[in-house]
Amino acid sequence: MEAAGPARSPGHPDDRDLIEAIVEQATAEVDDSATPPELTGASVSYLPVATRRPEAAPHRVDEARRSDVDEWGRSEHMRSIVRRLYDPMYRYWFRVEWEGLEKIPAEGGALLIANHAGAIPADAPAIMHGVETELGRPVYGLADYFFRTLPGVGTMWSRTGGVPAHPDNAYRILHDQQQLALVFPEGTKATSKTYTDRYRLRRFGRGGFVEIAMRAGVPVIPIAVVGAEEAMPIVFRISGVAKALKLPYFPVTANSLLLGPLGYVTYFPAKFKLRVLDPITFDVEPGLERYSRSRVMDEAERIRASMQDTLHDMLRERRSVWFG
């Protein structure tokens, strides 16, 4: 395999120039990538303490790359394809309507949180699509690492902006890169709940999202979503199947009762209404390792209560599940 191509001896006079040219080309790019300065003086007193900060290291990432997949796995190219495919669904199926979208900042990090619903939740793509098309900035959707374990799905999820929900990942996105992150503090407790519990917010985890926002020094922006509960409601769950398939839960949805297996890929055309609440900033010093547990839990509970109130408000105003 090594000797691909015609077997000519490398020493052939005609080839020499060519080979030298190739070698030059191959080494040239290495050479011009900044010769490193001498790290120590000529006479070394034993081991100087390393304190130098490097000045602008030679970043050549873009030049060398062949795809636009970023360090989180998100590809803007893939995202734009998905946006084009999803847009009709967003516009004509769910007829998504936003209220207060201007409260989401056009730059700087912010942690978006929302209520979560539906066996295969339709709210995450709707929020990500809406923010990306309206504000023109990427949203990273933090979700359970379970997605990563699924072949195909995991890769697709990652390319379209999904990131495993790890506090460290969230901190880097929010603080170091000043981007938008979307989390659902209820987690799978919300998506696995049955239709009888619709619009009843579950516990907001252990308030981890508040702590991350405090540490990163970014606001929390709650979004109340109405409609996702009715798009794919769960009638009941079968725990045995979930265990056998190693899924977090196995739902039997109204969609699947009507449409069979097709029901797992078909949403009901519920009208989506999203209301952005006022951003919440915390008056604490960012960057600490730990924050007062009681403060964190209080803030989380306050946010949960205000979201629950907003949901009730929106439901009071809603006259029809399908037409809003």
Next chain:
Amino acid sequence: MGRRVLITGLDTFWGGRMAQALEAKPDVEMILGLGTKEPRVPLERTEFVRSDQKYSILSRIVRATQVDTIVHTFLETNSLAVPGRVLHEINVIGTLNLLAAAGASGASVRKVVVKSSTHVYGAAEQDPAWFREEDTRTGPVRTKLERSLIEVESLVRDFADDNPHLDVTVLRFANVLGTDIVTPISHNLRRRVLPCIAGFDPLVQFVEEDDVVRALEFATEHRASGVFNVAGDGKLPWSEVASIAGAHLLPLPPLRPRLFAAPLDRLGGVRFPPEMEGLVRYGRGVDTERLRRAGFEYRYTSAGAVHSFARANNLRRATGSTTPEYRYEQDVEQFFRHSPAVVRGIDT
């Protein structure tokens, strides 16, 4: 007095490269290399001592030569290269003896540099995108290689705790690619096939071989105690690695992909070591801020390392030539180094 450096694994790729790099430094007075076989690269002033892989003679050598720095490059990070039992002997028992010699009373050692690997973090679905040095792995230890490296690092940690007057540096290197190094990944890429797991396209990091040597040099020259990750900037998808290197992806089934490893190797010479499974499923990223803050500068990014390999590989394909094999000749080397007949200090 200049520095006196002992390198383990002189016959391996890293030992040889490290010795060559140190020979160029005028402040290094003496370089001593240990190896189980003869060195494979031409060396000018490095002394070579043959030893067994467990280094049982090491404490005598350390005492006799009064070395102040030990560079431990002889850790096997490819489980296909040696049988499991030998892997344990080389990595764990070898390190044990090395540390015993370095910490013996009367030893002149002041610095120990260990070349470890980011394999100690494993690769699992619950991993953070970027491991910091103090993070622990999230998944269970599944492979012999990872187990042995973790054991080595815990030995080194204990050693550093017991000998606070010594400067102990552990460098954890990401997967290496470059012009010359042969790893299972580069072996596959040279054959234009890269095994992957169907449905997974993880993000991976690489470090270029020159940066590996430079990082080892950096560690011997600076006071930098503790553990440091070493990897190029950025990450790139596994599929992009194949595309840059002009290789085709070979998808293995998501369930038990390792069942196909042995037949693949037998039939097509495609290497798929056990420690690669996690990597090609979930990828791995390490935070390199700590070494950067200590003053180290990388010459290559992760993608740059893959390009460096690809360029060298293109040249190999075009010319069909490889560098001529170097043969170590004991008597000749000894003559040039020690005979009074050789006039020193002139270019020959």
